[in-house]
Amino acid sequence: xxxxxxxxxxxxxxxxxxxxIYDLESGSQVKRCMQCGVCAVSCxxxxxxxxxxxxxxxxxxxxxxxxVLNANTMWxxxxxxxxxxxxxxxxxxxxxxxxxxRYCLVTGRASHPQVSFHQAFWQELRERGRxxxxxxxxxxxxxxxxxxxxxxxxxMKGTGLCLLRRGRLPLVSPQKLKGxxxxxxxxxxxxxxxxxxK
Amino acid sequence: xxxSFYPGCSMEGTAIAYRKxxxxxxxxxxxxxxxIPDWNCCGATVAPGVAGSYxxxxxxxxxxxxxxxxxxxxxxxxxxxxxxxxxxxxxxQAHGPFRVLANEALAEGGLKYEGNLxxxxxxxxxxxxxxxxxxxxxxxxxxxxxxxxGYVGCQTVRAVPGSFDDPENPLFLEQLIEALxxxxxPFPAKVRCCGGSRVAVAxxxxxxxxxxxxETAAGAGxxxxxxxxxxxxxxxxxxxxxxNRCGGSFNxxxxxxxxxxxxxxxxxxxxxxxxxxxxxxxxxxSGFA
Numbered sequence: 109x110x111x112x113x114x115x116x117x118x119x120x121x122x123x124x125x126x127x128x129i130y131d132l133e134s135g136s137q138v139k140r141c142m143q144c145g146v147c148a149v150s151c152x153x154x155x156x157x158x159x160x161x162x163x164x165x166x167x168x169x170x171x172x173x174x175x176v177l178n179a180n181t182m183w184x185x186x187x188x189x190x191x192x193x194x195x196x197x198x199x200x201x202x203x204x205x206x207x208x209x210r211y212c213l214v215t216g217r218a219s220h221p222q223v224s225f226h227q228a229f230w231q232e233l234r235e236r237g238r239x240x241x242x243x244x245x246x247x248x249x250x251x252x253x254x255x256x257x258x259x260x261x262x263x264m265k266g267t268g269l270c271l272l273r274r275g276r277l278p279l280v281s282p283q284k285l286k287g288x289x290x291x292x293x294x295x296x297x298x299x300x301x302x303x304x305x306k
Numbered sequence: 307x308x309x310s311f312y313p314g315c316s317m318e319g320t321a322i323a324y325r326k327x328x329x330x331x332x333x334x335x336x337x338x339x340x341x342i343p344d345w346n347c348c349g350a351t352v353a354p355g356v357a358g359s360y361x362x363x364x365x366x367x368x369x370x371x372x373x374x375x376x377x378x379x380x381x382x383x384x385x386x387x388x389x390x391x392x393x394x395x396x397x398x399q400a401h402g403p404f405r406v407l408a409n410e411a412l413a414e415g416g417l418k419y420e421g422n423l424x425x426x427x428x429x430x431x432x433x434x435x436x437x438x439x440x441x442x443x444x445x446x447x448x449x450x451x452x453x454x455x456g457y458v459g460c461q462t463v464r465a466v467p468g469s470f471d472d473p474e475n476p477l478f479l480e481q482l483i484e485a486l487x488x489x490x491x492p493f494p495a496k497v498r499c500c501g502g503s504r505v506a507v508a509x510x511x512x513x514x515x516x517x518x519x520x521e522t523a524a525g526a527g528x529x530x531x532x533x534x535x536x537x538x539x540x541x542x543x544x545x546x547x548x549x550n551r552c553g554g555s556f557n558x559x560x561x562x563x564x565x566x567x568x569x570x571x572x573x574x575x576x577x578x579x580x581x582x583x584x585x586x587x588x589x590x591x592s593g594f595a
Binding site for chain 2: 182244293297
């Protein structure tokens with residue numbers, strides 16, 4: 109036993125968690141990681157990430173579900189693809205981060221502010237077929253409640269007015285797609301199929 | 307030369323200037339862009355995090371199915387849209403069960419796609435189908451003396467590495483700047499990420515991305531920045547204003563590269579859409595526009 113300071117509690121592994129992640133669409137790629145750390149030093153968001161991609165993969169493999177699900181890694185990722193281009197094991201980190209985002213959303217473990225943008229974006233896509241910028245922002249802010257939305261709108265007022273004056277902020281949402289029902293049927297079907305594909 | 311054109315959602319709103327200047331520049335270069343009818347959002351880099359990659363690839367492929375019958379290359383201006391559409395396209399073209407399954411889903415919308423098209427970025431088409439020589443020949447107002455930072459952005463050259471230019475040190479945008487008669491300043495931040503969609507939610511947290519890029523451009527003596535990505539153009543302008551509100555003093559107009567092309571080609575004043583800029587480019591472009 110180590111002297112002085114270290115915890116005497118056994119480290120609890122959750123091997124089921126690692127398997128759950130490996131079962132995600134690109135989750136099994138995590139197994140290829142050789143812990144070189146190129147992703148960590150390449151990451152555009154590294155100054156804000158509490159756990160680097162390298163470390164996150166190590167934690168996944170060790171079944172440390174709490175540490176993984178509480179990390180902000182997947183939520184501050186900007187999808188810049190730098191890590192993916194440089195990874196010597198050709199891990200598609202972009203896809204792994206997306207899988208982890210989805211896993212957090214589906215298991216109700218997503219609590220980062222970026223989440224509301226993700227949800228608003230998807231709602232806008234399903235309800236209109238195209239993303240209206242004003243529409244997405246409004247949906248995003250409304251997730252903070254009406255008072256919260258108002259506060260956010262005031263914070264961004266300067267920018268909003270600037271964009272409006274310069275003809276870059278259509279206040280009327282884009283017309284709904286003619287083929288919106290068809291698009292939604294396609295999406296519904298794809299969602300049921302998802303489990304078939306690895 | 308004809309192409310199917312996928313504008314993407316931002317060209318309807320914040321990147322309206324990209325749309326206008328792209329269509330004008332393309333026409334001047336003999337490229338005919340036919341918009342895909344009733345195209346839908348590609349999902350950007352957000353949809354896969356909510357609905358998963360497979361679902362996103364299928365919904366992005368609806369656009370390819372709509373364009374399929376024309377058989378023309380699909381031209382994309384936005385790098386996120388390119389990532390989405392090119393990614394979906396590659397899955398249709400690869401072996402495996404994906405194509406059959408995806409077509410079962412597309413059939414629910416009365417559509418089908420066989421993977422017969424090519425998805426291409428505008429810059430790549432300019433490089434390979436048009437060529438810098440033709441661009442240079444079309445210039446009527448060489449932008450002599452104008453110092454330009456070519457901000458390529460991250461996804462443009464990394465979405466499908468090897469499809470166009472080098473992912474670590476792309477050179478085409480600088481060559482394009484020189485072909486227009488301007489000077490491309492040395493710009494090591496040219497492929498650093500601008501912060502992407504993080505800016506929408508946490509503008510304060512996302513300032514550092516833009517600050518780094520703008521400082522590098524200003525330090526290199528740039529008069530203005532050009533970029534091919536709608537998110538980048540938006541972020542570098544909006545964040546610049548925010549940084550200035552907090553005491554910064556940047557004065558770097560940020561244009562789409564197609565806007566600079568329109569100016570150099572001497573096209574009608576409205577073609578470049580310069581009035582849409584939040585930071586006026588007129589002082590930097592005085593003598594040219």
